[in-house]
Amino acid sequence: MTSETPTTGTGTRTFGAILVGVLIVGGIGGLFIADFGSATPDPVDFDRTVTVGLTLEDELRIEDADTNIELPRMQVFYSQYPYAVGYYGVESFVSNQREPTHEQRFGFPTAAYATDYADSDVELTEDGLPVTNESPGWIAAEEAFYVARSRARTPSGETVVPFGDRESAEAFTDDYGGTVLSWEEVLEMPTDDDDAEAVRGRIATRHDEANETVTSRLALRDRPVETVVGEDEPTVQKAIDAAPPNTTIVVPEGSHEGPLEIDKPVTLRGSGDARIVGDENGTVLTITTERTAVVGVNISGVGDSTPGPTVTDDHSHGGFSGGGSHDHGSTDEDDSWDAEVEDDYAQGDTAVSVEEAADVLVSDTEIHTDAAGIILRDSPEFVVRNTTVVGSDNYREGHMGVVAMRSSGVVERSMFVGGLDGVYTHRADGITVRDNRMRDNRMGIHLMFTSGALLADNAISGQETTGIYVMTGPQRNGIVGNEITDTWTGISVGGSETYVADNVLSENDLGLRIDAVASIFEGNVIADNRAGVETWALLPTNRVTHNDFVGNERHVAVSSGRLRVWSHDGEGNYWEGAVGKTDGTVVQRPYTPTDPVDGRLHRIDGAGTLAQAPALDALAGFEGTVPGMRADEVIDVAPLCAPVNDEWFERSERTDTEPICRSDGRSTNETRNHE
Numbered sequence: 192m193t194s195e196t197p198t199t200g201t202g203t204r205t206f207g208a209i210l211v212g213v214l215i216v217g218g219i220g221g222l223f224i225a226d227f228g229s230a231t232p233d234p235v236d237f238d239r240t241v242t243v244g245l246t247l248e249d250e251l252r253i254e255d256a257d258t259n260i261e262l263p264r265m266q267v268f269y270s271q272y273p274y275a276v277g278y279y280g281v282e283s284f285v286s287n288q289r290e291p292t293h294e295q296r297f298g299f300p301t302a303a304y305a306t307d308y309a310d311s312d313v314e315l316t317e318d319g320l321p322v323t324n325e326s327p328g329w330i331a332a333e334e335a336f337y338v339a340r341s342r343a344r345t346p347s348g349e350t351v352v353p354f355g356d357r358e359s360a361e362a363f364t365d366d367y368g369g370t371v372l373s374w375e376e377v378l379e380m381p382t383d384d385d386d387a388e389a390v391r392g393r394i395a396t397r398h399d400e401a402n403e404t405v406t407s408r409l410a411l412r413d414r415p416v417e418t419v420v421g422e423d424e425p426t427v428q429k430a431i432d433a434a435p436p437n438t439t440i441v442v443p444e445g446s447h448e449g450p451l452e453i454d455k456p457v458t459l460r461g462s463g464d465a466r467i468v469g470d471e472n473g474t475v476l477t478i479t480t481e482r483t484a485v486v487g488v489n490i491s492g493v494g495d496s497t498p499g500p501t502v503t504d505d506h507s508h509g510g511f512s513g514g515g516s517h518d519h520g521s522t523d524e525d526d527s528w529d530a531e532v533e534d535d536y537a538q539g540d541t542a543v544s545v546e547e548a549a550d551v552l553v554s555d556t557e558i559h560t561d562a563a564g565i566i567l568r569d570s571p572e573f574v575v576r577n578t579t580v581v582g583s584d585n586y587r588e589g590h591m592g593v594v595a596m597r598s599s600g601v602v603e604r605s606m607f608v609g610g611l612d613g614v615y616t617h618r619a620d621g622i623t624v625r626d627n628r629m630r631d632n633r634m635g636i637h638l639m640f641t642s643g644a645l646l647a648d649n650a651i652s653g654q655e656t657t658g659i660y661v662m663t664g665p666q667r668n669g670i671v672g673n674e675i676t677d678t679w680t681g682i683s684v685g686g687s688e689t690y691v692a693d694n695v696l697s698e699n700d701l702g703l704r705i706d707a708v709a710s711i712f713e714g715n716v717i718a719d720n721r722a723g724v725e726t727w728a729l730l731p732t733n734r735v736t737h738n739d740f741v742g743n744e745r746h747v748a749v750s751s752g753r754l755r756v757w758s759h760d761g762e763g764n765y766w767e768g769a770v771g772k773t774d775g776t777v778v779q780r781p782y783t784p785t786d787p788v789d790g791r792l793h794r795i796d797g798a799g800t801l802a803q804a805p806a807l808d809a810l811a812g813f814e815g816t817v818p819g820m821r822a823d824e825v826i827d828v829a830p831l832c833a834p835v836n837d838e839w840f841e842r843s844e845r846t847d848t849e850p851i852c853r854s855d856g857r858s859t860n861e862t863r864n865h866e
Contacts (some may be wrong), residue, residue, distance in 0.1 A: 225534045231731045232268045232275075234304040234329040240266050240277030241286060243708065244347065257560040260316070261323045262345050263352055264306045265332065271298030274729065281305060281337060281351040285378060287709075287732065292756040296731045303332035308363070309355035314605045315367055319344030321352065333374045336360040341369030349854050351377060385735070387711050390690045394669045397645040402600045408552040408574035408601075411484035414439040414458045420447065424647040427451055427467065432458070442467075442488055449475040453483050461487035461555075468492040469542075477547045484552040486545065486679060492542030493560040497590045532639070537566055537596045542580075547596075551577055563590035564610070573600035582610020586633040586655060595619040602627060612637040613651075616644070624649065634660050635675070642686070644668045654678040658699075661685055661707075670694065680704055681720070690713065695839060701725060702743070705733060707820070713737045716839050722748035723784075726825070731755040739786070741767040741845065744794070747784040747825050755825045763827035765834045768793030777851045782830040 204714075245262070265278040276297070278284040287293060307330040311323040319342050335353040338360050343352045352369075354360040360371045372380065405787030417423075417438035424430035427447045430440045436455050443464030450473060453459065469475035476490060541563035545551050547570060554576040558564045564580035567573055575593055583589030592607035593614045599621040606628045607613035613629035615637045616622055625647040630636040635651035635658045640642060642665040651658040651673060658675035661668055665686040674682040674695040681696035685706040695712040696702035702720040705712070708728050714737045717723040723743035726733075735757040740746040746766060757763055762777060770792060771780030783789045832852040834840055 221398075231546040233304045234266055237264060237266065237277050240275040242277040242279060243280035243730060244283030245345065255318070257323050258330055259324070259661075260320050261306070261308075261311070261313070261327055261348050262321060263308075263343070266304050266329070267300050268299050268302045269299065272296075280345050280347065281377060282349075282380075283347075283354060284680075285380065290732075291759070293704040296754050304329040305335045305353040306330075306339075306561070307331045307335065307355040308352060309359040313352070313363065314345075315342055320346075330355045335374065337372045337374070337377045338363050338367075338369040339372050339377070339380060341365060341367045343369075347366065348375065351380075387713065390669075390688075390711055391692075393667070394647075394671055394690065394692075395643065397621075397623060397643075397669060398625075398647070400621075401603075401645065404572055404593055404601050404623075404630050405574050405576065405603070408484070408572075409554075409576075410551065411458050411482060411552050412460065412486050412554075414484075416441055427459070431455070431457065437482075444857070449490075450477070452477045452479065453485075453721045456480055456482040458484040458486060459488055461483075461489070465489065466491065469494070471495070474544045476543045478543065478548050478551055481549040481551070483548060484554075485556060486552065489557040489559075490542040491559040493542050493558075493562050495561045495588075496538075496540040497588070498535050498538050499504065499561050533568075533596060536586065536591070536615060536617065537568055537594050539563060541566045541590070541594075543567075543572065547575075552576070557581070560610075561589055562673070563594060564592045564607075566591075566594040566596070567598040567600070568596045571600060573598060575600070576604055577603045578605040579608070579758070580606070580610070580613075581608045582632070584609055585633075586611050591615045592629075592632070595622055598622075601625070607632060607635075615639070616641045618705050619644070623647070629654070629658075631655075634658070635678075638665060638668065639663050640665060642666045642668060646670045646673060648672040648676075651675045652677050656680065657683050659683070661689065665689075674707040681829075684710070686710075693836075695836075701748070705735075708732045710734070714835055716741075716836050717746070718742045718839075718843075718845075720744070725749040726755060727751050734759050736763055737831070737835045738764045739836050740764060740838070741834075745790060746783075747790070748791075750785050750823050750825050757825055757827045758829045761829050763829045763831060765831040766827065767795070769830040769832075773852050776832065777829040778832050780830075781826055781828045783824060783826045785825050 238773055262279055263281055267276050267284060267734045276607045299592055307328045311325055311327040313321050313323050316322055322342055336357045337354060341352060341364065343350050349476045352363060357371060364371060415438055417431045418434040419441045420427050421443055424433050424706045427442055428451050431451065431453055431752045434440050434457050438458065438801055441456040441458050442459060442461045442465040444465055446466045446468050449467045449469040451467060452852065461496050464488045465487065467475055467698050471492050471494055473494045509649050533811040540598045542560050543553060543565045544556040545567040547568065549571050551570055551573045553565060557579045559581050560582045565575060580592040582592060589610035591612045592610055593602055595616045597618045599619050601623045605627050609631050611632065612634040613632050613636060614624050619641045621643045622641060623645040624636055627649045629649065631653045633655045635654050636646055638661045640663045646659055657668060657680045658678045659673065659682045661684045667688045668686065669690045670684065671680060672693045676698045678699045680701045681699045681703055682694065684691060686705060687709045689707045689710040691712045695716045697718045697720065701722045702717040703724045705724065705726040708730045709732045712733060715738045717738060717740050719742040721744045723746040725748050731754065736759045766782050766784060769778045769782040771778040773779060840846055
């Protein structure tokens with residue numbers, strides 16, 4: 192590209208040469224439309240498709256099952272998409288093809304095939320999953336007969352079962368119920384779309400469920416006092432051994448020797464500055480029974496044994512990457528995936544170890560450790576609250592603040608300083624991590640194979656790599672109301688059906704990395720980052736609207752794949768730099784943050800005038816209407832003319848960058864460029 196020449200005395204730059212370059216690119220490359228020819232493509236091996244409708248977690252669970260599970264699938268070829276798209280579930284395709292911008296992003300379907308169960312002796316498991324004696328073949332979608340509303344299921348819910356002939360379909364309904372539909376009827380059938388309103392309601396439900404868990408665990412603080420250390424028994428361990436179940440042991444102010452083991456449901460409650468001090472040669476406190484509580488007792492003297500560099504420097508997990516790619520093989524076939532992860536992440540010394548003990552409470556506690564703070568294994572419905580974990584200054588020599596290994600529960604109102612990850616989870620479905628502060632860790636929150644989690648209202652800063660990292664293909668996680676600053680990557684999110692809303696990602700190297708699909712991103716502030724967003728998922732199926740992009744060196748740095756349209760129902764995002772006439776709500780000129788001109792409008796004087804050049808306006812409009820054009824780009828066809836998060840703009844004293852939707856139809860940015 193032609194270099195930018197400073198204008199004498201003003202510091203502004205000229206764009207004449209850039210305009211010529213853009214017109215040439217638009218005239219040659221931007222107008223090209225792929226031609227697949229008239230031949231109908233044949234079906235391919237499903238592993239060669241880009242898949243939709245099932246998470247990696249579900250895929251692995253099905254592949255590890257003893258029975259030969261064969262879920263209903265479709266594969267669809269599109270006129271403007273370079274990959275065959277594979278759908279787990281016919282209903283998944285039906286739902287996706289109804290999206291308003293589906294055709295614009297993918298083009299027209301040129302061929303569609305469905306699983307043919309006619310000759311595969313299909314049966315259903317107790318869970319409704321289809322099993323067959325042999326792998327079913329493929330049939331053209333319009334030629335198949337579909338059984339809907341039967342007992343058949345995928346891990347995502349009710350599913351439609353295709354057959355190559357009506358007789359086979361009717362025989363299936365005799366055994367498992369349902370109704371036989373044609374392809375045309377399938378395309379018209381209602382689908383259980385999980386829209387934004389339902390997702391927002393799910394966040395409220397998760398908060399309510401977490402509140403109930405916390406209330407129940409906090410009641411453990413009020414057990415009757417039966418034993419006082421120093422009065423009834425000489426040491427804490429002897430007091431634990433002597434105390435009746437469901438009573439409280441009072442630990443007076445001062446230092447008390449560890450290590451300790453609690454093997455009955457009691458409450459260990461500190462009075463004043465009560466401290467349990469280990470011998471710096473192992474775990475300090477081990478809990479092995481349900482409904483145990485540790486309240487107001489500070490813990491130190493933890494050993495320094497940690498998992499080491501396998502965890503600190505390499506979290507690819509034997510073939511699993513942040514984007515969800517995976518390797519089903521293992522160097523040792525006798526080792527399960529969970530055992531490998533547990534060896535990596537849930538080993539070493541810790542202040543508190545909770546082993547197969549449900550309903551545990553750890554609260555009002557301060558932990559100093561060069562290893563882990565709290566490790567929970569198979570201990571659901573726990574609560575960690577008002578707890579501070581101060582870890583190693585060098586995260587490579589430390590471990591996690593909290594490890595939740597197959598343990599759901601609530602981590603709230605706590606602080607995690609230093610060490611590896613503030614909170615790490617593995618298969619901790621339904622966990623809630625909220626209202627915490629995390630700083631100077633490797634990562635703030637690190638989710639592995641964890642679905643249905645709520646990560647809300649956490650303040651995270653100074654992370655070495657990532658503030659919140661969600662990986663290995665989970666689904667239905669909520670990341671809401673977090674504030675992440677001064678971190679290499681604010682949020683990196685994979686999986687599907689994730690809800691990312693109302694977060695503030697500022698002053699990071701990268702604000703948001705999107706590896707997720709079929710997810711909603713709304714109400715976020717992405718400000719003052721070197722790069723606002725990178726989007727890497729192969730499928731452009733996310734809804735990205737009503738976010739505020741301001742002060743980033745580049746609002747969208749990388750977009751890999753086909754065109755992404757970041758508008759929904761006639762409204763998009765607020766982009767500092769978007770220009771054009773307004774209708775009082777949106778700017779009536781599409782904005783393309785990946786475009787060489789649009790992407791600089793907020794940083795260089797005069798760019799706004801150039802962006803409204805008639806030739807560029809015409810090209811932008813034309814490209815925005817033709818399916819499949821503008822690969823690797825993001826376009827907002829209805830950018831907002833005022834920010835969504837007024838409170839943040841006022842709090843950060845950024846009102847000077849706030850455009851006002853003018854009654855004369857011109858945005859403030861446009862007015863500034865003309866005045």
